[in-house]
Amino acid sequence: MALFKNGVEMDDAWRSLPDGEAAPASGHVIFPFDWWLEERGAFEGSNVPLGIRIEPGTDLNNIAADIKRFSVIALAFPKYGDGRAFSLARLLRERYGYKGELRAVGEVLSDQIQLMQRCGFDAFEVTDAITAKALRAGRIPGVTHFYQPSERTETPVGVRPWTRVSKA
Amino acid sequence: MYRYDEFDAAFVADRVAQFSDQVKRRLEGELTEDQFRPHRLMNGVYLQLHAYMLRIAVPYGTLSARQMRKLAFIAREFDKGYGHFTTRQNLQFNWPALKDIPAVLTHLAEVEMHAIQTSGNCIRNVTADHFAGAAADEIEDPRPYAEILRQWSSIHPEFTFLPRKFKLALTGAPADRAAIQVHDIGYQLTKNASGETGFIVYVGGGQGRTPMIAHKIKDFLPVGDLVAYTQAIVRVYNLDGRRDNKYKARIKILVHEMGLEKFMDAVEAEFAAMNKQELKLPQAEVERIQAYFAPPALPSKSVRSEALEARRATDKKFASFVENNVSPHKAPGHGVLTISLKAIGAIPGDASAEQMEAVADLAEKYAHDEIRVSHEQNLVLPHVALDDLPAIYDELVKHKLATANIGLISDIICCPGLDYCSLATARSIPVAQRISEHFGEGARAAEIGAMKIKISGCINACGHHHVGHIGILGLERKGVETYQITLGGSGDETCSLGDITGPGFSEHDIVGAIETIVDTYVAQRRGAGEDFLTAYRRLGMAPFKKALYERDKGADI
Amino acid sequence: MPQIVSANRLTDGIVVFLGQGDQWVENFRSAALLADKPALEAGLARAQDAVRANIVVEVAPMDVAETPHGLEPKHIRDRIRAEGPTVRLDHGKQAAHGA
Numbered sequence: 001m002a003l004f005k006n007g008v009e010m011d012d013a014w015r016s017l018p019d020g021e022a023a024p025a026s027g028h029v030i031f032p033f034d035w036w037l038e039e040r041g042a043f044e045g046s047n048v049p050l051g052i053r054i055e056p057g058t059d060l061n062n063i064a065a066d067i068k069r070f071s072v073i074a075l076a077f078p079k080y081g082d083g084r085a086f087s088l089a090r091l092l093r094e095r096y097g098y099k100g101e102l103r104a105v106g107e108v109l110s111d112q113i114q115l116m117q118r119c120g121f122d123a124f125e126v127t128d129a130i131t132a133k134a135l136r137a138g139r140i141p142g143v144t145h146f147y148q149p150s151e152r153t154e155t156p157v158g159v160r161p162w163t164r165v166s167k168a
Numbered sequence: 169m170y171r172y173d174e175f176d177a178a179f180v181a182d183r184v185a186q187f188s189d190q191v192k193r194r195l196e197g198e199l200t201e202d203q204f205r206p207h208r209l210m211n212g213v214y215l216q217l218h219a220y221m222l223r224i225a226v227p228y229g230t231l232s233a234r235q236m237r238k239l240a241f242i243a244r245e246f247d248k249g250y251g252h253f254t255t256r257q258n259l260q261f262n263w264p265a266l267k268d269i270p271a272v273l274t275h276l277a278e279v280e281m282h283a284i285q286t287s288g289n290c291i292r293n294v295t296a297d298h299f300a301g302a303a304a305d306e307i308e309d310p311r312p313y314a315e316i317l318r319q320w321s322s323i324h325p326e327f328t329f330l331p332r333k334f335k336l337a338l339t340g341a342p343a344d345r346a347a348i349q350v351h352d353i354g355y356q357l358t359k360n361a362s363g364e365t366g367f368i369v370y371v372g373g374g375q376g377r378t379p380m381i382a383h384k385i386k387d388f389l390p391v392g393d394l395v396a397y398t399q400a401i402v403r404v405y406n407l408d409g410r411r412d413n414k415y416k417a418r419i420k421i422l423v424h425e426m427g428l429e430k431f432m433d434a435v436e437a438e439f440a441a442m443n444k445q446e447l448k449l450p451q452a453e454v455e456r457i458q459a460y461f462a463p464p465a466l467p468s469k470s471v472r473s474e475a476l477e478a479r480r481a482t483d484k485k486f487a488s489f490v491e492n493n494v495s496p497h498k499a500p501g502h503g504v505l506t507i508s509l510k511a512i513g514a515i516p517g518d519a520s521a522e523q524m525e526a527v528a529d530l531a532e533k534y535a536h537d538e539i540r541v542s543h544e545q546n547l548v549l550p551h552v553a554l555d556d557l558p559a560i561y562d563e564l565v566k567h568k569l570a571t572a573n574i575g576l577i578s579d580i581i582c583c584p585g586l587d588y589c590s591l592a593t594a595r596s597i598p599v600a601q602r603i604s605e606h607f608g609e610g611a612r613a614a615e616i617g618a619m620k621i622k623i624s625g626c627i628n629a630c631g632h633h634h635v636g637h638i639g640i641l642g643l644e645r646k647g648v649e650t651y652q653i654t655l656g657g658s659g660d661e662t663c664s665l666g667d668i669t670g671p672g673f674s675e676h677d678i679v680g681a682i683e684t685i686v687d688t689y690v691a692q693r694r695g696a697g698e699d700f701l702t703a704y705r706r707l708g709m710a711p712f713k714k715a716l717y718e719r720d721k722g723a724d725i
Numbered sequence: 726m727p728q729i730v731s732a733n734r735l736t737d738g739i740v741v742f743l744g745q746g747d748q749w750v751e752n753f754r755s756a757a758l759l760a761d762k763p764a765l766e767a768g769l770a771r772a773q774d775a776v777r778a779n780i781v782v783e784v785a786p787m788d789v790a791e792t793p794h795g796l797e798p799k800h801i802r803d804r805i806r807a808e809g810p811t812v813r814l815d816h817g818k819q820a821a822h823g824a
């Protein structure tokens with residue numbers, strides 16, 4: 001497994017916390033969603049860096065109040081064809097104002113990465129060897145002209161406020 | 169019609185480069201078939217029974233002569249000299265080699281065409297009334313809005329991996345020629361009490377295994393909110409639509425299972441919470457796009473064309489052609505001409521390269537360079553002067569394109585079926601051919617009157633059988649093709665789904681069964697003014713069922 | 726029932742059949758006839774090698790019957806794949822071998 005953030009491969013400072021295990025005082029663990037719901041009381045008022053993993057199908061309203069306290073939110077792609085995390089990412093960024101690391105985990109393939117970036121992901125946990133190779137080479141397949149606003153900073157082109165942007 | 173600017177051209181060029189790279193990586197073995205499949209599907213490339221198939225988008229069915237010629241060129245150079253116009257207003261080539269497809273896409277890009285999102289679980293090619301901009305009954309041309317939606321949905325980062333495909337259709341007239349009530353979202357242009365333009369919004373229609381008629385979820389959506397509202401609907405669908413079973417994954421099932429009220433609440437809540445400003449359509453932008461679709465400057469003419477009347481008086485075939493294939497135009501002395509791709513006994517929707525070129529020539533010479541593809545698998549010249557019809561007709565005759573059967577029993581919608589399609593359970597084309605030959609285009613067809621027969625080769629219903637006045641669905645029973653009949657379907661503004669007559673018919677018996685249905689109708693109708701659909705809605709299934717199944721009692725079949 | 730192994734060639738999608746050794750042939754009449762289960766399994770394994778080598782995709786066994794005119798696919802779908810569209814006799818394999 002390799003972690004890429006903002007285009008750079010790096011060591012993962014975070015560990016997935018198994019269900020039922022207590023979080024260390026130093027934090028830097030990614031909670032499974034349900035386990036967080038049980039444990040959240042213990043972290044009232046604490047600012048230990050924590051993460052959470054969200055599976056598609058999750059109602060974000062259940063953790064609405066907690067979202068901004070996380071440093072990492074991992075959104076799962078159980079299969080690359082399951083596109084729910086694209087919408088969840090946008091909701092986290094737009095609706096819940098989440099500014100921390102948004103990490104794509106699961107089946108993360110090179111041809112989806114540009115779409116993920118445009119939906120607000122900035123970190124990618126990659127298991128597919130070819131995808132890892134492409135990212136190491138700085139090669140993210142994609143296009144340079146877009147017809148929608150996105151979560152990235154892109155350059156507006158022409159007159160339309162809602163469309164026509166190109167790669168920053 | 170819409171013309172690409174530099175941005176659009178750069179976008180398509182980008183996409184061609186991207187897909188060409190994917191094809192290269194596939195051919196070199198860097199991508200497995202499983203990894204490649206979604207990419208090729210997103211670019212309209214299927215693997216069918218005999219070869220790859222390439223589906224090319226014809227946005228809202230509008231083509232120029234130059235584009236049509238390019239399609240003919242591709243048919244000749246990269247395929248076997250013909251193409252198939254589909255019920256999605258697209259064009260399919262049946263034999264392209266994967267290694268050639270990047271070249272084909274490059275050729276298409278030269279004429280502002282592509283195959284983006286003609287397949288896959290994304291927002292598909294947006295369709296619209298094929299008479300848009302010309303029909304006498306139109307409130308406003310829906311194509312500028314279709315174009316806006318086309319652009320917005322192109323490689324949409326959030327909506328490229330939906331639970332299932334997603335189809336949008338628009339109409340600008342109260343008479344629905346775009347079958348909007350059997351689409352995932354249907355938009356109908358309307359005016360409110362203060363004269364502003366907006367949309368009536370339908371959601372959750374669809375055909376396939378579980379056909380459903382759409383629900384109206386909004387009586388008036390201001391034009392400026394079109395994109396934002398569409399995003400709200402698609403986002404609710406993307407998050408909540410089923411992904412466990414592909415036959416239950418369309419938005420119609422979500423609406424059905426959630427219940428209409430709850431679904432509407434969810435859409436409204438999303439719409440209320442989203443940043444609408446970002447997606448608002450400024451009026452100036454709407455007008456900028458509308459300018460592309462400005463109607464051609466048609467010379468003013470008197471309503472009656474002497475040239476047409478003179479020919480009509482002496483040429484029965486021409487008279488019948490005008491009667492069946494020409495519809496009223498907004499402008500006096502003009503007509504909307506439908507060119508039938510349903511010559512008697514031919515393959516519905518197929519056109520040879522030579523026929524495509526003939527239509528391109530006619531469009532240039534007589535029809536302000538505009539061609540439409542209808543979801544009924546015909547071609548349309550939307551703006552022709554009635555005075556020119558004799559000359560156009562003579563040219564069409566030369567290319568076997570003058571069949572005078574629009575809206576009649578031989579104007580059959582038919583999917584490719586088991587002759588080409590890997591999902592098919594039975595052949596559909598031979599059934600269409602035999603019905604067409606059986607009834608022909610003569611007096612018998614005229615006597616029967618308005619009749620829409622629609623044939624699908626499997627439950628996916630690409631041939632729209634659920635909304636055929638007579639629908640035929642090809643199935644397989646114990647290794648043998650069998651055909652189930654439905655009656656009383658309609659895809660227009662009176663949308664209804666057909667009722668199944670009962671047990672299916674063999675390949676051998678299907679034409680006889682259609683004959684029985686037609687005979688029963690003709691015998692029981694209240695005069696020739698009562699068309700089949702009206703008669704069926706009055707009579708119900710009983711007399712047809714009786715005729716179909718008692719006829720066979722004791723018969724040796 | 727005897728079987729043959731069909732697939733589509735990666736580069737152009739044309740239907741091909743497993744012949745002798747690791748050959749793929751366009752005419753089903755030249756396909757290797759796999760008379761029993763072990764033979765079929767061996768054939769499918771060879772076909773999977775060709776999938777991994779990116780030569781073919783969509784491997785599928787095809788039931789065939791031995792008739793007085795030679796091998797015939799049992800099912801209509803397979804017949805159409807092996808010969809071509811029944812509505813365009815000028816295209817597909819049938820165009821070449823005049824079936």
Ligand code: SF4
Nearest residue numbers: 583589592625626630
């Ligand atoms: S209805 Fe079935 S057979 Fe016909 S084109 Fe669609 S998927 Fe193929």
